[in-house]
Amino acid sequence: MTDTRCPCGSGETYANCCGPLHSGTPAPTAERLMRSRFSAFALGDTDYLLRSWHPSTRPATLALDDGLRWYRLDIESTRQGGPFDREGVVAFTAFYTGAEHGSLRETSRFVKGGGNWFYVEAL
Template sequence: MRCPCLSGDTFEKCCGPLLSGGAAPTAERLMRSRFTAFARGDAAYLTRTWHPSTRPAQLELDDDIRWTRLDIVETARGGPFDREGVVLFEAFFREHGVAGSMRERSRFVREGRDWLYVDGVPG
């Protein structure tokens, strides 16, 4: 099965290991795995990879939204030896049969070996 993040790899080789508890090596890989978690409805993974300083007390996903495509537009830092990173992405979805997209510039930090999503602004 192709990975929902559209990396070109299979889910089992791409985001699957991360959603099962593995650490993302880069901020972009965490972004891709978070998109996959949205596409699969995995709120627990999204909560686990959200920085505690900005994590909502409760996360409810909208079952009416079907996430269909992720485009990584730009990355800054966020490599295996960085402490911070930024990923600009556009995510495409369908809601009640209507296509849409959202663009966000997301900030990430690495704590120990784990990358965490901090916040994002419309990009």
């Protein structure tokens, strides 16, 4: 997987993009966390999804739909969420295929604590 394109659509290889975040490197921005979470959905990495979810809203368990394949992420806008911010908002559309094709459009809120960005909730 190290030489393949990252599922998040950045154009980088997985090893140079979301791979390090999935292995424990903190995301520098809310958008990078959003991209890494999309890649985790695409790869079925529930452990990372739970680790990157804020404890105040994190579910106890997470079951992904094995019938869905997440294949494209479009970042529509970001508000704050930079390296020196404490909060950020990312609007995106994620595309999937399975029994049918579809998309999920969401605006997500992120917070930074202890040097790490966390997904909080959909707005």
